[in-house]
Amino acid sequence: MQPLPSPFMVGLLNQPALFYTKNSLEIIGVRCYPWTVFDLLGLPSGKDRVRIVEHPIAQLQPALANWVGAGKIKEAVNQIKQYFLTAQPATDNLLIEGWA
Numbered sequence: 001m002q003p004l005p006s007p008f009m010v011g012l013l014n015q016p017a018l019f020y021t022k023n024s025l026e027i028i029g030v031r032c033y034p035w036t037v038f039d040l041l042g043l044p045s046g047k048d049r050v051r052i053v054e055h056p057i058a059q060l061q062p063a064l065a066n067w068v069g070a071g072k073i074k075e076a077v078n079q080i081k082q083y084f085l086t087a088q089p090a091t092d093n094l095l096i097e098g099w100a
Helices: 037-041 056-069 073-087
Strands: 008-010 050-052
8 A cells, every 4th residue: 555646647447546545535536438548648558557757737736726625526627627628729629529
């Protein structure tokens, strides 16, 4: 076991992901098609099961923590949506399909 930073990435799994915490744990997950996630984030591909990511998306963490702490999950998800729609313009509709 190891502490996970925010954000972290979990690759394709053939079993459930288990997380342990002393108190509560709140996760906002972004599920991507496996063939688009690395291009979308501008990261090299790999076979890591859990990857610690140093990426500009980590700058969203303070704002997301505030939204989640205030119980405003919809606003947190909307902020993530805006990040992906503006930071990495999609070349097709794959990104937009999941938000409908």
